[in-house]
Amino acid sequence: xxxxxxxxxxxxLDVTFSxxxxxxxxxxxxSVATKAAVLETAKRLNYQQNKLASSLRSGRTNVIxxxxxxxxxxxFSSVVHGIEKVMTDNGYSILLYQTGESLSQExxxxxxxxxxxxxxxxxxxxxxxxGAGFYEQICKRQVPLxxxxxxxxxxxVPSVTINDYQAGFVATEHLLQQGYRRIVHLTxxxxxxxxxxxxxxxKAAMKQHGLPVPKKMTLKxxxxxxxxxxxxxxxxxxxxxxxxxxxxxDYTAMGALQLLLEKGIKVPEQVxxxxxxxxxxxxxxxxxxxxVDQQTVKMxxxxxxxxxxxxxxxxxxxxxxxxxxxxxxxxxxxxxxxK
Amino acid sequence: xxxxxxxxxxxxLDVTFSxxxxxxxxxxxxSVATKAAVLETAKRLNYQQNKLASSLRSGRTNVIxxxxxxxxxxxFSSVVHGIEKVMTDNGYSILLYQTGESLSQExxxxxxxxxxxxxxxxxxxxxxxxGAGFYEQICKRQVPLxxxxxxxxxxxVPSVTINDYQAGFVATEHLLQQGYRRIVHLTxxxxxxxxxxxxxxxKAAMKQHGLPVPKKMTLKxxxxxxxxxxxxxxxxxxxxxxxxxxxxxDYTAMGALQLLLEKGIKVPEQVxxxxxxxxxxxxxxxxxxxxVDQQTVKMxxxxxxxxxxxxxxxxxxxxxxxxxxxxxxxxxxxxxxxK
DNA sequence: ATGAAAGCGCTAACAT
DNA sequence: ATGTTAGCGCTTTCAT
Numbered sequence: 001x002x003x004x005x006x007x008x009x010x011x012x013l014d015v016t017f018s019x020x021x022x023x024x025x026x027x028x029x030x031s032v033a034t035k036a037a038v039l040e041t042a043k044r045l046n047y048q049q050n051k052l053a054s055s056l057r058s059g060r061t062n063v064i065x066x067x068x069x070x071x072x073x074x075x076f077s078s079v080v081h082g083i084e085k086v087m088t089d090n091g092y093s094i095l096l097y098q099t100g101e102s103l104s105q106e107x108x109x110x111x112x113x114x115x116x117x118x119x120x121x122x123x124x125x126x127x128x129x130x131g132a133g134f135y136e137q138i139c140k141r142q143v144p145l146x147x148x149x150x151x152x153x154x155x156x157v158p159s160v161t162i163n164d165y166q167a168g169f170v171a172t173e174h175l176l177q178q179g180y181r182r183i184v185h186l187t188x189x190x191x192x193x194x195x196x197x198x199x200x201x202x203k204a205a206m207k208q209h210g211l212p213v214p215k216k217m218t219l220k221x222x223x224x225x226x227x228x229x230x231x232x233x234x235x236x237x238x239x240x241x242x243x244x245x246x247x248x249x250d251y252t253a254m255g256a257l258q259l260l261l262e263k264g265i266k267v268p269e270q271v272x273x274x275x276x277x278x279x280x281x282x283x284x285x286x287x288x289x290x291x292v293d294q295q296t297v298k299m300x301x302x303x304x305x306x307x308x309x310x311x312x313x314x315x316x317x318x319x320x321x322x323x324x325x326x327x328x329x330x331x332x333x334x335x336x337x338x339k
Numbered sequence: 340x341x342x343x344x345x346x347x348x349x350x351x352l353d354v355t356f357s358x359x360x361x362x363x364x365x366x367x368x369x370s371v372a373t374k375a376a377v378l379e380t381a382k383r384l385n386y387q388q389n390k391l392a393s394s395l396r397s398g399r400t401n402v403i404x405x406x407x408x409x410x411x412x413x414x415f416s417s418v419v420h421g422i423e424k425v426m427t428d429n430g431y432s433i434l435l436y437q438t439g440e441s442l443s444q445e446x447x448x449x450x451x452x453x454x455x456x457x458x459x460x461x462x463x464x465x466x467x468x469x470g471a472g473f474y475e476q477i478c479k480r481q482v483p484l485x486x487x488x489x490x491x492x493x494x495x496v497p498s499v500t501i502n503d504y505q506a507g508f509v510a511t512e513h514l515l516q517q518g519y520r521r522i523v524h525l526t527x528x529x530x531x532x533x534x535x536x537x538x539x540x541x542k543a544a545m546k547q548h549g550l551p552v553p554k555k556m557t558l559k560x561x562x563x564x565x566x567x568x569x570x571x572x573x574x575x576x577x578x579x580x581x582x583x584x585x586x587x588x589d590y591t592a593m594g595a596l597q598l599l600l601e602k603g604i605k606v607p608e609q610v611x612x613x614x615x616x617x618x619x620x621x622x623x624x625x626x627x628x629x630x631v632d633q634q635t636v637k638m639x640x641x642x643x644x645x646x647x648x649x650x651x652x653x654x655x656x657x658x659x660x661x662x663x664x665x666x667x668x669x670x671x672x673x674x675x676x677x678k
Numbered sequence: 679a680t681g682a683a684a685g686c687g688c689t690a691a692c693a694t
Numbered sequence: 695a696t697g698t699t700a701g702c703g704c705t706t707t708c709a710t
Contacts, residue, residue, distance in 0.1 A: 003480075005687055016697050021689070029695055046476070051454045052400070053687035056391040056702050063434075063455075070420060072636065074619075077416030081409060084437050088444075093451055095402075096435045098423050105427075112432055115390045116402075137385070141342075254623055281620030284593055297411065344703060355681050360705070368679055392703035395686050 004045040012041050024049065055117065064307070065095040065113035067106065067123035074279055075296055076124065079148060082300020083122060090308055092119070101126045101190075107134050120144035120311060122303060128152050128193060144316040148303045150192060156317065158310060160303040160324045164194045167292045167328035168201025171246055171274050174290070176209050178336055180244035180272045182217070186231050186256065187248040189220040198248050198276065216240050223248060228255020236263065243271055244336070250275035250282055250291055257289065257335060272336040287334035295326050302326065343384040351380050363388065394456065403646070404434040404452035406445065406462035413618055414635055415463065418487060421639020422461060429647055431458070440465045440529075446473050459483035459650060461642060467491050467532060483655045487642045489531060495656065497649060499642040499663045503533045506631045506667035507540025510585055510613050513629070515548050517675055519583035519611045521556070525570050525595065526587040528559040537587050537615065555579050562587060567594020575602065582610055583675070589614035589621055589630055596628065596674060611675040626673035634665050641665065 006024070010017040015034065022030045023038035041047075055061040064087060068076040084094050095118060097109035106126050113121055114137075121138055125131045125147065132152050138145045139155065151159040175183050185202045188195040199218070206213050219234070221227040228247055232255075235242055245260075247253035253275030260267050267273055267287055275282060275291040282289035302324055313319045345363070349356040354373065361369045362377035380386075394400040403426060407415040423433050434457060436448035445465050452460055453476075460477055464470045464486065471491050477484045478494065490498040514522050524541045527534040538557070545552050558573070560566040567586060571594075574581055584599075586592035592614030599606050606612055606626055614621060614630040621628035641663055652658045 003687095007687080017687090018689085018698080019696055021687095022696085025689085031695060034695080046480075048450065048453045050395070050456060050687050052391050052395040052456055053702090054689070056389070056395055056704085057687080057689045059689095059702080061391070071410070071416045071423065072420040074413065074416075077410045077413075077420075080435075081411040081416075081437065084410065084435060085439075088436065093455065094435045096419075096423060096433045097427065098420065100424075108427075111387065114387045116432065117389060117391055141385075258623075279619065281618075281623045284597075284620045285623045286625040342703095346703080356703090357682080357705085358680055360703095361680085364705085370679060373679080389703050392686090393705070395688085396703080396705045398686080398705095 003050075004042075004047040005050070006047075008045060009038060009041045009047060012045070013037055059117075061117050061119055062091055063093045063095055063116065063118045064120045064122060065097060065109070065116070065118040067097050067099060067109050067113075067121065067125075069101045069124065069126055070098050071096075075149075075277060075294065078296035079124075079300040079303070082297040083148075083304045084300075086301050086304035086308070090304075099126045103127060103130055106131060110134050110138065114138070114141065114143065118143070120146070120307060122146045122148060122307060124148050124150045125152055127191070129191060139317060142317060144307070144311050146303060146307050146310070148299060150194060153193070156321055158306060158322045160299055160306055160326070161194075162294050162299065162326040162328050164197035164328070165201040165204075167276070167294075168198035168246075169205045170201075170328065170330050171198075171276065171292050172202045172205035174330055174332055175244045175246060175272050175274055175336055176205060176211075178268075178272060178338060180336075181211060182242045183211075183244040183246055184231075184235060184242045185213075185218045185246050185248070186223075186228060186252050187218065187220055188223050195248055202246060217242065223252045225251045225255035225258070228252035228257075229259045230255075232256045232259040232263075244274070245271065246274045248276050250277045250279040250289065253289060253291070253335075254281065254285065257285070257287075268335050268338040272338065274336050278331055282331075282333065290333040290336035291331050293329040293331050295329065299326060342389070343381075343386040344389070345386075347384060348377060348380045348386060351384070352376055398456075400456050400458055401430055402432045402434055402455065402457045403459045403461060404436060404448070404455070404457040406436050406438060406448050406452075406460065406464075408440045408463065408465055409437050410435075414488075414616060414633065417635035418463075418639040418642070421636040422487075422643045423639075425640050425643035425647070429643075438465045442466060442469055445470060449473050449477065453477070453480065453482065457482070459485070459646060461485045461487060461646060463487050463489045464491055466530065468530060478656060481656060483646070483650050485642060485646045485649070487638060489533060492532070495660055497645060497661045499638055499645055499665070500533075501633050501638065501665040501667050503536035503667070504540040504543075506615070506633075507537035507585075508544045509540075509667065509669050510537075510615065510631050511541045511544035512547075513669055513671055514583045514585060514611050514613055514675055515544060515550075517607075517611060517677060519675075520550060521581045522550075522583040522585055523570075523574060523579075523581045524557045524585050524587070525562075525567060525591050526557065526559055527562050534587055541585060556581065562591045564590045564594035564597070567591035567596075568598045569594075571595045571598040571602075583613070584610065585613045587615050589616045589618040589628065592628060592630070592674075593620065593624065596624070596626075607674050607677040611677065613675050617670055621670075621672065629672045629675035630670050632668040632670050634668065638665060
């Protein structure tokens with residue numbers, strides 16, 4: 001079953017295919033009658049434009065590629081949700097690629113996107129240090145690129161992120177306000193700016209209150225429920241005194257919370273707990289988990305909007321570098337409110 | 340900056356572009372020396388194949404389209420995660436489209452996919468009744484189609500689903516085993532088979548124990564925390580006696596659980612609670628929430644694998660209709676274990 | 679082992 | 695207002 005083309009429609013109506021093409025593209029110089037006839041025939045023959053042909057010829061695909069570490073994470077799936085909604089409303093299609101935090105996958109995804117001639121790439125990188133090389137390729141080819149959440153700083157690429165420094169700061173400041181003093185920080189062993197910034201915010205808040213941050217008060221690992229549990233266990237084993245835990249991610253905070261309760265330590269009375277990311281479960285657990293909201297859907301929407309705005313300019317890479325930084329929102333809940 | 344094409348490579352090496360094309364496609368009749376030279380030059384000139392051109396000519400895009408109601412749901416994002424992983428490993432790219440449960444969006448997504456000449460469409464439909472029309476179009480065009488989770492029964496299309504009837508049955512049976520008798524069911528007002536099947540399973544289990552299912556024991560609404568709370572409130576207001584709540588979705592169960600606890604009703608001692616979907620929070624709340632796991636990632640992987648298998652056959656729609664039905668996994672937790 | 683040529687289905691510049 | 699023409703960058707058949 002051959003597919004209907006503009007030639008088939010042209011034959012039916014005894015006009016040339018270029019008239020049909022113009023009619024379908026609502027060209028001003030085509031008579032109303034012809035347009036109507038073409039539209040009717042197109043519908044009757046179930047015509048569907050071949051975007052491959054039109055993109056090949058025109059040089060525009062109206063497709064953008066999105067690269068994320070994994071969709072199996074509420075953060076990324078939520079941001080992608082936001083991006084997709086806005087981009088679709090503006091006539092774009094979305095090619096999706098997951099890297100699983102693997103550099104070789106990231107390279108493959110970029111190659112695929114480039115070969116598919118996407119009109120742009122929106123990415124949250126796996127590793128800022130090592131990924132710079134192939135993202136530079138994208139810039140060299142003048143393909144519009146935009147980072148969200150995780151950006152490569154040394155590249156002249158616009159980005160939408162949240163202020164992780166401020167997030168770390170306000171989270172810690174909140175704990176300090178509540179009277180906690182010996183605050184432990186649980187963070188990632190991944191070399192990513194987002195975690196370093198949260199850590200920096202934590203240290204700044206501590207310093208501002210004249211409090212020390214001994215090495216033993218910061219534990220690094222693969223963020224997870226297990227890591228949270230293991231960390232608290234370790235602190236207890238080593239008899240390191242602490243009265244609050246600020247984890248760079250909610251599951252880790254949850255693990256810490258679980259172990260504290262299991263050991264009979266009262267939260268928030270004896271130890272306060274603070275997470276990060278505002279996962280759904282935080283509001284439901286007992287005590288409810290204080291956290292920091294990252295405005296995921298909004299981040300996606302802003303990302304798409306910035307992209308659309310920049311792609312509208314004559315030269316994407318000549319336009320002023322824009323870096324949107326969203327404010328984190330502190331969500332104080334029972335786990336850090338002893339009063 | 341014009342992009343490198345096979346003509347550029349050909350010119351460099353003083354061969355024709357068809358030799359280059361063959362070399363890049365690893366054609367057997369090309370000498371090893373030529374292949375090596377072509378590959379070297381391609382790399383040196385940063386050649387990236389133009390998939391638009393090759394797809395236009397060959398009739399294959401190696402792209403599949405995925406349609407889901409929304410990515411902002413752990414269920415769908417998790418399934419898409421599974422599909423993407425397998426399809427990418429097999430050389431496919433993924434076009435993603437969210438419908439927001441809107442039929443007009445669904446139609447638009449399908450049109451876009453058809454125009455993009457995807458090699459297949461994998462979909463979880465918004466509305467089984469009303470969507471049949473445009474999905475039939477896909478079949479007529481002989482474009483491979485596969486449903487997951489939500490399928491349109493009257494169409495000759497393969498599918499991967501879970502056994503929702505059995506899921507409803509085992510969930511209810513479990514509650515009955517625990518001694519609960521007056522079991523309320525909270526379900527969706529959406530006209531979807533998945534919910535009707537869970538409901539049917541619930542009724543079958545009740546019947547098997549010789550228990551009645553009065554109309555007042557089944558409440559329908561937009562599944563959500565609020566609906567769960569409102570439902571329990573309503574039951575209490577109307578003084579309808581019940582000793583367990585089985586909700587067709589976890590957030591709804593969570594709402595029910597919250598209100599019960601707020602009213603001083605002991606869970607699981609006085610009332611048992613059972614959810615559906617195994618959302619992350621269920622394991623963390625107090626009491627932990629019993630639920631049914633839908634094997635989301637596995638569903639995605641199976642979906643992709645079935646698709647790959649079927650697309651390998653000569654005639655997709657002539658192949659035996661295959662319907663994979665996954666078993667739900669009962670996850671009993673504290674909210675339904677009174678002993 | 680390589681070359682020549684046709685054409686996939688469009689867009690767009692240049693006629694008329 | 696419509697027709698003519700020339701590609702976009704490949705794949706693929708038929709030659710040599």
